[in-house]
Amino acid sequence: MSPTTDVLQARFERLRSNKLFELLVISIILMSALLIGAKTYPLPPLVNQLVVILDWGITLFFLVEITIRFMGESDKKRFFRSGWNVFDTLIVVVSLIPIEDSELALIGRLVRIFRVLRMVSIIPELRTLLNSLLAALPQLGYVMLMMFIIFYIYAAVGTTFFADINDTLWGDISVSLLTLFRIMTFEDWTDVMYETMAVYPLSWTYYLSFIFLSAFAFLNMIIGIVVNVLEEEHQRQARAEAQAAGEPNLSDLQGEIRELRALLDVRLPEREQRVA
Amino acid sequence: MSPTTDVLQARFERLRSNKLFELLVISIILMSALLIGAKTYPLPPLVNQLVVILDWGITLFFLVEITIRFMGESDKKRFFRSGWNVFDTLIVVVSLIPIEDSELALIGRLVRIFRVLRMVSIIPELRTLLNSLLAALPQLGYVMLMMFIIFYIYAAVGTTFFADINDTLWGDISVSLLTLFRIMTFEDWTDVMYETMAVYPLSWTYYLSFIFLSAFAFLNMIIGIVVNVLEEEHQRQARAEAQAAGEPNLSDLQGEIRELRALLDVRLPEREQRVA
Amino acid sequence: MSPTTDVLQARFERLRSNKLFELLVISIILMSALLIGAKTYPLPPLVNQLVVILDWGITLFFLVEITIRFMGESDKKRFFRSGWNVFDTLIVVVSLIPIEDSELALIGRLVRIFRVLRMVSIIPELRTLLNSLLAALPQLGYVMLMMFIIFYIYAAVGTTFFADINDTLWGDISVSLLTLFRIMTFEDWTDVMYETMAVYPLSWTYYLSFIFLSAFAFLNMIIGIVVNVLEEEHQRQARAEAQAAGEPNLSDLQGEIRELRALLDVRLPEREQRVA
């Protein structure tokens, strides 16, 4: 690299980590969010034109910003290894494509909406929060598999028996799965039940057993998360306490008692020797 | 200040902290609450007149009470530094304004209703409870911001796609936000979903992903509060235990073992010296 | 008391604490519960007569049983000091009154239903459970007062503004309280909201703030209970552990280290003296 690029990169890196620059980016994201909201209201044509201009201004700003961030990165390869950088670049690139087609215009609008997610990529606390949320998911793997098996079996049984009663709710296994999710949220579940009870009077056993099983599995999932969080919190706290106060642990005390004993052994040997 | 004012102030201060006086204030607030309830029923004219008289009596009593509390305060400036005192004074002052206008009469009625909140300002336990509730809020800041971002993006997407299907539910971003809150409470959410599924058969992904995301963020918020409360409780308890029992900690024990060693060092020096 | 009564009392006391007798009582209560259930179905006249006879048989059995329990009590005054005994006696006495009047017949049926509650009075584990449930209530006193204040203020405001819109839901403060409870359970709350939003477009603030406040207070109440239960459990466990393992605590260790030092002080006095 030429020395000029080096100087430029250092300057961009300083700019990138500047607090004021970060605040500017956050307020532009906020403005873009407000624009998205404003566009959902009927606006007079003049304001509409202003919105379009502002929208292009925001796109340009984001382009400049991401260029600065890319330039400021000393190791260019590492830049795209971060998922958030890839996401930011994609959002900006897709916003730049001029679209006329009404089908694609929709995608253009969606991309502008997803710009709000840049808030998460720019505020470190939100990024940490999201990561900790995602980190909790794999631990739930088997409970969620179990829950899916329960749902699947009930959906298959439901379709077998109730498809003829109400095709919209129990027509095939995917609508049955949706109906079961609805029952799990207690949303008008009795209407669904009374309808099938008219044909199969004992079908309440199907609904009640499903509610109990899914509620029980769901409860188990929540307790699993709570216990995990509490445990981690507990360990983190225990480590923090130990480090902060310089508090000795029982092993330290044991060590000191043993040293004391060794000292006694040396300075106060067995009696006969002393007498001698 | 003249000595007379000093004497008066001391007398007011004594009165203010009098238990009987406090009980009197609480029962007047209770009476004012009952009056508010009574006024919502159709009353015979005679009782209605009595209610109006009682109402003025309560206003006057509150005026006297707040004057006593103000007079009893030695540092007059500190009086208005407490939010509760400002609130109490405002309530009393606004109640005093005689209003004829029907628009303003409504405000007069509202102010009389908010008098019930004086219960919180007068009972210390409720004040503590409210403060502890409010103290828990800032810790939730980032989770709530994250939740708002989720809501905002879904509302924008919902308005983009569903505004033409049902203008009342998805017309602009603010009604979409309200609709999403409704979906989050599971209130007739399937009706909303079935309506859009008639046009976009895959729109169930929108609703299910929203329910999972918001439920997950909500769960995270609750767990955050529970962990915080348990942690504080744990620390408070640990401190209480340590103080109550005079229980020594590991550092104390380490200190004592070291003293023992120092003693041995002095009284039982290394062997050669002793032999010498 | 004559010796005969004493002998009788001892015999009754033995009978009362007999396991088989207890099992008999439990099965009679179960039978009485089944009878109550059976009576809700249309029965052929013959079975109906059998039910009436069985019902009188159960009443007589309960009369005999409570007499035995009363006779078996050495201190007759203490018998009625237990709330459960008073409850059992009342249930039996009221069942004995022959009633013809249709109004009173209803009370007779209710009393027969409440006999099922005798299950709680006879099974010690259920009694303990109920007591522990009741013991948790007073700790919630202030949170519940706070919640009632929130409900009362919102009900008063709701009646003031919405009484003209829907008299059935907001007519006076008591129906408003019921409507607010309904909103808190999320039962068709949007129907209530949309109705008032047609007149006051901003009234969603009323509903949302109420839902947030009540949910927050409710959450706080639950966390309060959980923390209390966990704390008690923790203390109970700590005591159990300490007793079971005979594990020494830090104070014990401190005592032993101090004894060691005192020993050293006596047997190994300061140097000069030894040399002397």
Next chain:
Amino acid sequence: MSPTTDVLQARFERLRSNKLFELLVISIILMSALLIGAKTYPLPPLVNQLVVILDWGITLFFLVEITIRFMGESDKKRFFRSGWNVFDTLIVVVSLIPIEDSELALIGRLVRIFRVLRMVSIIPELRTLLNSLLAALPQLGYVMLMMFIIFYIYAAVGTTFFADINDTLWGDISVSLLTLFRIMTFEDWTDVMYETMAVYPLSWTYYLSFIFLSAFAFLNMIIGIVVNVLEEEHQRQARAEAQAAGEPNLSDLQGEIRELRALLDVRLPEREQRVA
């Protein structure tokens, strides 16, 4: 047993615990689940025939698999002592019966659905999860009994008073129990309440007291589970920590201090003797 059988058994045992074999079984179960789902959609006749053939293939595979597992078991009696083996065998045997009757055909379809449950029997983690779920149930025994007593009494009272108002909801004790469960899930409970309040204006006390009681008992049940899980987790963790770090406990330290003292006693006897 002849040596040939022994050799065969050992070969089957190796096959049974083979990882690849397990993966094969899991994928066949998955395929059988997909088939069940596919059959709920209308299929062209050709695909339908393929599904029937695949179905028989799966049945045969399961028959071979269970035979291998049975052959691989050295102690044949122990094989049927495991509930999961009995379940697997039953599923396979019933699938083999060729059925023409439409009534029995339904059972045949159900049995094919329950094959999905074999997922739980084959994946050890799911089996462990299910066992831990079931192990939590008995601890809840008394709370559930208490809850049932509450439900039963309310159902009996509800039938007594409301049977004439709405026979579908309160006709006999079993439909009343179902209605109460519906009220507990807050599903359109106000509709039920408003209907009876038209006849008995005070009947809201019935509903509110029921909601409070059942919610309170339910809450208690959940807290019971949470406390149990946390406690077990805590004990498991404490044991793990103690074993992992080789951390000495307070008893160890006490022992070492006592040894030190004994040493001092021997090597540093009381003064007079030394002087002597």
